[in-house]
Amino acid sequence: MAELATTPLTGKALLQKVKELPNVPRRETAKACGYYSKIKNNQVRVNLAEFYDALLAAKGVALESTKDGRGREASYRVSVHQNGQIVIGANYTQQLGLKPGDEFEIKLGYKHIRLVKIGDSQDGSETDTNEA
Known part of the structure; x- marks a missing residue:
């Protein structure tokens, strides 16, 4: 041994x-x-x-995770809850630099939801729009 x-x-x-x-x-x-x-x-x-x-x-193989140390990884997917609500987690709001009180206009598309931050340009060339 x-x-x-x-x-x-x-x-x-x-x-x-x-x-x-x-x-x-x-x-x-x-x-x-x-x-x-x-x-x-x-x-x-x-x-x-x-x-x-x-x-x-x-051997030089990095296995770093994107987890924040508290449990879950961001999956970039959401589902509709039984009460009909969609919840966007803190991981996403942190990545986008959003702060409490930020407001968005909800624009419905054929197969997407677009959140447009109120106060950003509304001409379709905004850079801070996100699709869910």
């Missing part, structure tokens, strides 16, 4: 350690690279997800 690292390896050190252990099972490789924690009764729990993330980062 390979010697366990006390702190998780990253970068070139991680890649080198993985190359040194070509025939070792992946759980043992993760443990040897420091991706484990001790739980009840001094048992070892292997953190494979952290190991794979570190391995991908060491």
Whole structure:
């Protein structure tokens, strides 16, 4: 069995350690690279997800998410609720730089809804219009 690292390896050190252990099972490789924690009764729990993330980062593959850290990702889709309302989430209003109190005129098209910010030019060349 390979010697366990006390702190998780990253970068070139991680890649080198993985190359040194070509025939070792992946759980043992993760443990040897420091991706484990001790739980009840001094048992070892292997953190494979952290190991794979570190391995991908060491190889230069970025897996950054667009999530805001609070749960959901912006899907750029909405659905009509049972009460007939459509709710546009905070992710979208933040991306557009909207502030509380901003007002819009609703323009209905054949298959779209256009929100025109009140006070913007109304000649069809506005830049702050959005379709839902």
